[in-house]
Structures are given as structure tokens and as C-alpha cells.
Amino acid sequence: MSKKYDAIIIGGGHNGLINAAYLAKAGKDVLVLEKRHVLGGAAVSEEVFPGYTFSVCSYVVSLFRPHIIRELNLAKHGYDIIPMDASFQPLPDGDMGLCRWGDASRTRREIARFSKKDSEVYGEFSKVMTHMAKMAKEIIDHPAPDVASINPKELSSLLRMGKVFKNMGPELLQMNTKLLTMSSADFLDLWFESEVLKGPMSVSGIIGTFLGVRSPGTAYVLLHHYMGELDGAFRSWGFSKGGTGGVSIACANAAKSFGAEIRTNVNVSHVKIKNGKATGVVLANGDEIDSKIVISNLDPNRTYLKMIGENNLESNITKEIKRFKLRGSSGKVNFALNGVPNFCKKRDGLEFMKGDIAIVPNVDYVERAYDQAKYGEFSERPYINIVVPSLTDPTLAPPGKHVMSCFVQYAPFNIKEGAENWPKLADKFGDAVQETIKEYVPDFDSLVEHRQVVTPWDLQETFGLTEGNIFQGELTLEQLLFQRPISGYAKYKTPIRGLWMSGSGTHPGGGIMGSGGELSAKSILKDKAI
């Protein structure tokens, strides 16, 4: 009872588990507390219907840092990613659609159906983005420097980042400025003419934000798609074997192998704070567990307002954190199917469906979907990113049957009926998705055995993502780097001594990257906090 841990980590998402693994590897006595019965947070696999395993929330892995895999020996612990074969965009009216493959010549021929010019520019674009991504990688693999500080360490870190920019040369620097300021649609207009091609490319910039493809600042996120290629991975996106929960399980196994303790079904009420210092946690049942430091893997909103509490914060900090934009804009609809949903019968085989399938016939389509969201409605014809992972990983469904995951944007958390009314709208939302899919797969209804609708409200209530934001806070420029989550506390620290953060709401944030957990743990160790 009176055992005092070196560190308690609140939240058993993948970042929390990675943090635990690094700290335990360094010989620290670590305890991870997860509220739910399963580990993984938003990177979770659950058998929602008997025989069908879903990646309930996050459904693809792209940016997971390879050095984390090496340093924590994750492959040995079950980390296993299956790259995606292709990226398919079905089109209405029986068109062949557009499929982008790993094979560059094949992709060129596909794009040439829509624009010969674009088909040739596509390769050039990749080259420039690879250069840009090289720069971004420098940034994501290090804690963000504090621009307001005069500490020499911070300055040298800032200098290092400055050098990255300087070394880019004027041409790339100019491109970089455009990338940081333009909308993803405008940025792509600099290169491409085909609205069909620009459709799926532009949406990369809006995933998880409450912005449209024509909103400034969305171009930056396009970069993320080119980052994976720098790590010797030949395809940037992939499925985790057994669902994205597989990543979390591997991280948990690694943490345990180093001696970390992990408990599920433990609900933390708040952080125990004494004289401005975190001394442990208080559970919902009133029990207390002591530790030298506490690490919150929860989003900034929950960390500051629930775990710390407004009473323990200065009012300007409270104001800042309340301004941190969450604004969830997406939902998930997961289907258990009794057969393969064929999105293009004109194509041979099913290879074209083994990657992601993007319902976004053109740029206008997705901007129109955003129009509805702006005024508090979910899109009747949303952008849907579909994967049928059971085509690649047959263990997810009974033989011959399939699981299909649909990421749906826009589904604004703050719906005009009021967020708390989302449960009432869930079925209508699910129907809109199903109707949209039917425009491409007319017999879709007959394939559906079960349907799970995950609304932004569910993301908040079940998965602890405030306002249903899948990245624990929008990935917009003003909330990145030294401003994530708030200026002055961007290096995994908080105003409470001994309370650290490590989730997606910290730098660099977003996606199943593991960087938050890794960099937080390394900062803690470097700081000799324990």
C-alpha cells in the first residue's frame, strides 16, 4: 500500500506505454494506470462483434518512429506492420477510379487517365516533399525549442533548427514557407490540374482538424505522408497485425519486459499535489498511490483542468489551456461484412482494395462536406477513408468475412443539436455513411452483418479524447512545436513540478508515432527528474 513508485503514468495509450518502457529500461520503477479494460487508448483493437476484431479508433500506422522499434526491440514483442498495397479512389458512374500504387510507372499511367501533365509532375512533387520531410523529421525527432527562453541550451537547439532551414537553400525555403502558410488545395494547385487527383491528396491536410481543404495552414500536414519514406520503409502507411491495438500490446510487452507494472480498470480522479508538486495520484475510489513524478498521457484539456484542476493553476494558464483548440471533426463507422465490398468491379482482383479507399471524388466534394460542418451538421456526403484490413490480415474476421473501417469527416463534436445529443444522431450518421458507400457499392446493404458507429461524443466519453479530437488537439500551426500544448510548457513539463505530459497533445503530436512518449521519457531522464 505504501509503495512509492518512481513514476506513475496516467493513461495506457501507446505514448504512455512507450514512456513507461523507456523509463523502465532506464531502471525506474514505473506504474501505468489505464481506465478502460483494454490497453491502447485510441490505438486499440477490440472484438466488437464475435469473431470480428476492429481497430476501433485509429486504424492505420504511418509515422511510428523506427528508432523506437529498434530501441525497445518492439518487433520481438509483437510489433508487426503490414504495408498497404495501394491507395484507391473510386469514382461514381462506373468509372475505373484512380489507384495509386507503389509501382511508380503504374501510378503514372493511372494518373494520365485524368491528366498527362499531372502524371509526370507527380514524381517531381514527391521529390520536393521528400526534401521537405527531411526537414520536418529533424523537428519531430527532437523536443521543441523554447523560443522565449534565453537559456543557452534552448538557443542552441533553436540554432540547430535554424540551420536546418538555412541548409535548405532558397528554393526549398520558399516552398517551405508556402507549405506552412497555404491551404492544402492551393498548395496542390501549384503542381496539379486534375481535380480528381487533388481530391484525395488534399484531404491529407485536414484529417483531424476542423478546417477545410481551402483553409490556410492545412498544407503543412501533407508533409506527414512523405515522412515514412525517410525511414527506409518503402511504403509509408500500414496496418498493424491484429489491428492497431497490436502496436500498443507490443509497447506494453516491451514495458513489462523492462519491469514496468501495468494496471487496467483503474480510474484516476486527479493528481495529488502538495506545495505545487505532484506526489502521486488519487483514484476515483479514493485510494491514493504515491510516486516521485506523475506523467499524464491524457490530452492537455484533461491534464490541466481535471488532473491538476483550476484551483492549482494560475488564471492565465487556465485561459491558455481553454483556448487550446480540440474541435473534434470526425467519427468512425466500423462494419462487419459477410463478403468483400467491391468498390470497382471493372478492376481485376482485389489488390486495388488492399490499401485505403478514399471517398473523395474531387476537391469541391470535400469542401462542400466542410460547408455543412461549419454550421453544426455532419456531412451528408462526407469524406470517408475506408480500409478493409481483413483482406490483408485474415485473422481479423472469420474466413471469407471482413471487417471494414470507415474514418468519416466531417462529424463536428459541437453539433447544432448539442454534443450530448450525438448518441441520438448516431444511427442517422451511420446511415449517411452507408448511403454514401452505396453510391460505389450498390449491394453494400446486403453485405452488412453489424455496424458500430463511433461518434465524436463516444471518442470523448469512452476514449477520453476531449471533444473527440483524434490528435488530442488540432494539428494546426499555432498549436505545434513550442506552442503545443501551450507556450512555456511545450517540453513535456507542466506548471506543477513533477507532473509531466506525454500524449499526442504534446510535441510533435498526432498519429501513432510514439514520439510524445519517447521524447517525454528522454526529457525526464535528461532532467534527472527521477
Added chain:
Amino acid sequence: MPIQTPFHQRTSEHNKNLDWKDWGGYFASNSYNVVNDFEYYAFRHSAGLIDVTPLFKYKVTGKDATLFLSRLIVKDISKLKLNQATYCCWCDDRGMVIDDGTVMYFAENEYFVTAADPSYSWFSRFIKKLDVKIEDVTDTICALALQGPTSRDILKNVCDADIDSLKFFWTTSAKGDGFEFKISRTGYTGDLGYELWVKNADAIKLFDALWHAGQNYNIRMSGIAALDIARIEAGLVMNGVDYHSSLHALIPEQMSTPYELGLGWAVNLDRDPFMGQKALKAEKKNGSKWATVGIDIDWPDLEELYKKHGLPPHTDAGAWRTSIPVYHPQNKTKQIGYATSGTWSPLLKKNIALVTIQKEYAKPGTEVNFEVTVEHHREKVRAIVGKPQFFNPKRKRSIVKKENNE
């Protein structure tokens, strides 16, 4: 010109890439697709199907078959139980490896031997007065390897054999729909997998049955290029690549002993005389000169080198088989070994290689220097010595318990 295997009709339909290789005088698919890493991933995630007919195959029968093989092979074949199989190698009387392969004990006085090189002549010259008959069945029995986590489920759907309880390196007879074949739980990927041996006449039937049943389990055709990545991850050496048969070696330096190849575990020294026993006993006593190790080539070092040239780090897509020098930990001009094959491991996210190295540097954890060529410049990066086996999943040896079947 190579000839076609009995599966060619089917494999050629799948080989969209028209990428064929000469393997033992047969056409073998090097890769079925332009982008072929999925052929590798099939071994690790679902099931990859490879035509391995070009392996040299021999039926060894007769009252003295056990004695005969025990005398020729460094492993004690007389210890094999009926239906058991073993990986092994055989040496000349200097203890130098001639070839490696698998011996399967199919029936009383009947063994099935696979080899990488033609071996009929070598084996035959030692029959002398023994009651042994060797039949070269390379051209009459063909073979498929089905490798990967879903291979068991696929196989269960095509035959009557009790696949669930078939242990690693055991064999069984099986009946499919209108054909019979032999199954061995063996392979060259270091994963759960099987090799299937069938008469030429039934080749297409077996292929079609597997392909059909495999549709629900993401079966894929895999080529030699993909197999090469998997076998390096599994730390399996290859005749003609990582070592040379003593029968083909021109100079002693080109020969290797089982101990030097990391196959010491496959040598049973203390028993009745066998080919190479004396030399191997002496080596065991005096120590070996060389060792085979795996190296993990430092990625941050490599990244740094590429950065110097303003480039993102790069690795070849797939495995390589060129000899690359390995240098002393401190004295970077002193060569202490050479890599014989290597690959970027997509699973481990590591740049790995199999290395022949002077024994004193073979200790796991030793830091050596490895030559890389970056933008036409020869450079060196650090590499850590370890065991050759980089990846060894539990499922490779797993058995499905009966009570879980329900």
C-alpha cells in the same frame, strides 16, 4: 537454358514481372511483381507460396540406409524417429562442408534428402557394399513451400492430415481431393511454414487446391528475392552465397567447417565414425578460426553519412549478396571479416547482414566497422555483432492444442 517446373503453367500466370532466374537449371520466379516487398510480408503476415522444385531431391532406401546416411552426414541420422526430419550438412574428410539440406525419415529404411547442389555422385561413391539405393527424384517429385502465419489454416483446408499437431521438423502423409502428397513442417523463412512434396502428375492439383483455399487467408505468390530477405532475418546460411561447397572451392580459404558456419549444433561428434569426424573433433578441441555472425548496421551512423551528402538515408529494396569488408573495431583499415549477404529488415527496421568473421571478434556485442558506399564514396559505419538469427517468432514451433479447436 533452364527448364520449366511442373508448376510453371501456374507460376507463369502470376509472374506479371516476367522476372525469372535460373535456379538449379529450372526457371524460378525471382519476383512476381515490380514492387515485391509484399511477397516478403506474406511470409510474416499471411502465407507466401514458393515453387521450390529446383531443390535437389533424393530417395535413399535399403536396409542400410540409416547407417549409410549416419556415416555421411555430420548429424546422427540414426537418432531420427519415423516421420521426423532434420536440418543437416555433410562434409568431406577434412571436415569441410559440401552442402546443407534436410533429411526426412519417411518410412522404415526410406529417407528423403534435399540438397542445394547435385549430390547423387557424392553420395553414391560411398555405397560400396551396403544395401542402399539412391534415386534422384529431382525431376519426378516437385515441391511447394507454403510459409507464413496462415499457412497452417490453408493446409488444413486442402488435406486430411492432422496439421494442428504436426510439430516443427516432423512430416506426414496427406490426401487432398484426388491426390496424395507429403508434408514436412520445414522451410527457409524462419517462420511457421511447410514444404509439400508431390508427384509431378499431381502438381497442378496441389497448386490449385492451395491457391483456392488460400483466398481467405491472403495467400500470395512469393519469389526468390522475397525468400532471401526472410532467410537472412532467420539467419539461415546459403550454399554458394554465404559459403562454398568444398567440392567447388578452388583454394582452402573458400572452404568452411560446420562450426565456422554456426552449424555446430547440427554436429553429433561422439558416435561411430562419420565423414569428417576426426577433423571436426580436432577443430572442436583446438577452436575454429572463423565464425558466422549477424551484424546490426548502425542506422543513426548511416543516416549521418547520408546527411553529409544532403541525402535521406537509403537502403536497397531487398537483399544483397555481394561481399563487403568488415573492419577492426579500432583499426579501421584492418579487415577482420566480410559480409556475404544482407538486407534491410522491414520487420525489425534494422539494416542487417550475415558476416564471416575472425573468431576473436565474434562475441555478441562487439562493435566492428562496416563498409558502405554513399554517393560513390566508400565510408565506414559501426555495426554490432550478434547471433545470426535476427528473428525467431514463437509461432515457428507452435502447436495448436486440441481443446482450443472448438
